[in-house]
Amino acid sequence: MSDPFFSRKRKRGPARDGRAGHPSRVSAPSQDIEDEEITDPETSDEEVPDADTEGSRTAVESEGESGDDNEEEFANETSADKRRRLAQQYIENLQQEFNTAGFDARDVDKDILAARLKEDVAEDQGRLYRFLTPSFTFLRPARNFLSYKGMLTPTAIAGADNTLYTVSKDRTLSKWDATTGKRLKFKRGDHDKEILCIAVSSDGKFIATGGKDRKINIYSPELDLLKTFTQHRDLVLCLSFRRGTHQLYSGSADRTIKSWSLDALSYMETLFGHQDAINDISALAQERCITAGSRDRTVRLWKIVEESQLIFRGGGPRSGQKLKFVEGSIDAVAMVDHHIFVTGSDNGTLSLWTLQRKKPVYTVHLAHGLDAQLTPEKYTAEKVQFLAPPKQQPRWITCLAALAYADIVVSGSWNGVKVWRVVVQDTERLDVDGVATGGKRKQYSLDLVAEFKLPGVVNGITILDNGKDEIRICAAVGRELRGGRWMQRDAKNGVHVLTVKKKSE
The missing domain is CATH 2.130.10.10 (YVTN repeat-like/Quinoprotein amine dehydrogenase)
Structure with a gap:
């Protein structure tokens, strides 16, 4: 039997409370595998998080349920405008965080914000940083x-x-x-x-x-x-x-x-x-x-x-x-x-x-x-x-x-x-x-x-x-x-x- 190194099945939504589906039992392969380099789905370009999107996750969470008024306000904005708006709001949240921690707003320069943004994106991607x-x-x-x-x-x-x-x-x-x-x-x-x-x-x-x-x-x-x-x-x-x-x-x-x-x-x-x-x-x-x-x-x-x-x-x-x-x-x-x-x-x-x-x-x-x-x-x-x-x-x-x-x-x-x-x-x-x-x-x-x-x-x-x-x-x-x-x-x-x-x- 061939080695099921990747056991692929249909995708599903995130697990919910209560009992979910059961992955089937995978039997142990009986033959050796050559030491070859493989490509993991995690490293594909499709799954690499977009910097603006991931960096603005905090802004999305802090925005919460915007209500009917906000929905009407942003009804006509494009996806690029939305990413730009959320990224700007995320940077403002970071500045407020630095101010709360005791930093002067004048000391929060672009280098500090850039370093923080890189760390947040790296952690969202799950990389050693x-x-x-x-x-x-x-x-x-x-x-x-x-x-x-x-x-x-x-x-x-x-x-x-x-x-x-x-x-x-x-x-x-x-x-x-x-x-x-x-x-x-x-x-x-x-x-x-x-x-x-x-x-x-x-x-x-x-x-x-x-x-x-x-x-x-x-x-x-x-x-x-x-x-x-x-x-x-x-x-x-x-x-x-x-x-x-x-x-x-x-x-x-x-x-x-x-x-x-x-x-x-x-x-x-x-x-x-x-x-x-x-x-x-x-x-x-x-x-x-x-x-x-x-x-x-x-x-x-x-x-x-x-x-x-x-x-x-x-x-x-x-x-x-x-x-x-x-x-x-x-x-x-x-x-x-x-x-x-x-x-x-x-x-x-x-x-x-x-x-x-x-x-x-x-x-x-x-x-x-x-x-x-x-x-x-x-x-x-x-x-x-x-x-x-x-x-x-x-x-x-x-x-x-x-x-x-x-x-x-x-x-x-x-x-x-x-x-x-x-x-x-x-x-x-x-x-x-x-x-x-x-x-x-x-x-x-x-x-x-x-x-x-x-x-x-x-x-x-x-x-x-x-x-x-x-x-x-x-x-x-x-x-x-x-x-x-x-x-x-x-x-x-x-x-x-x-x-x-x-x-x-």
Whole structure:
């Protein structure tokens, strides 16, 4: 059977509250795919947003329902006149915003407005535009440790603004102030078994948790239980909110992704396709999400509106090369922008992908190094002189986090966290003879920026950006892995908060 890399179906309108259509199950292809460059529908000229239209979105929203008088006033204007009017109104709104923030109107020149317009259009297009790494110093960040008496292994962490939320194996949901490190509230007993994942909406209005009891609980910022969903048939392993909305995506060991509308506190639809448990999920502003299917070694981008999916296959090189450590599962995924994402595997491989290629565009092998050699007492109960010790094994990547539309990616394992920089460069296209053709192509890479040693297993990472002069890297660290107790580390359960400051002039 041919490989359904693109599973195209009819288009439909945006998903509404209530149950929507179900994409059909896609079977796993049985043959290898050549590493060729593909063209994603997202990059076509038809779908690139018009600068005037996208830049004036705020003006459209602020205009609201204009009423009959305004409809008569603009009844005869052309589409070009309408774009010009909305763009002018958008610029006026920006000037008012600067004035409200304390700027003098005379200081708001064309350069400031032009830079702001470029950023807004870049975010609407879903492109990486925030190159923050050179502006921050990652040497000796301020450290803070959050914990409470009797805390068991934290399994996940999420945050909004300066507020953190953690869940742990003692079935406790905790709310923290990331600035002071104070525990503000906690809730226990709503889940019957261990809580495994958590997500917070962009505005902090909803908190969602999922666990081994197959439940998804929805909370208010005051940790009041609003709703419980029980549609999943196995462990709920991952949750993610669509950026800027109250639409929630959940992934489960039952191999399905479900979509929820929290404005109506209702179920929307189910997506099928993975052949193993869905261990991680990530989403940004568009109505789509990306998932990691653990041992089926695929990453799938789900286009909700188009009812289609893109399949990216891991497993290492397929051109005859052999890896020292074979990739057995892809356990972590994080979206950088709408076209770039990163994955982490159980063989320690950190991979950078784009929607234009079926294979990683850049790979870091053994990103967190090799684990310590086991002593004879730890790997066998037999007479050690007759058995050779096993070779050192890689530390797998337990979690990933990426700052939205920025060049900062953070990975975690049981030796701490590492900060990586996403590098995108334009290079000359060359023909078979090595002669420049005049065209440009993008070259991607991941550069190691900093490494922070943390005792214990890093089970979750979130990045808090206040938009000013500091970034907080928050890591949930425990003695055990999130999904098992076979690994024990000498560490204290809690959350490490690393505050990175902007470089001084």
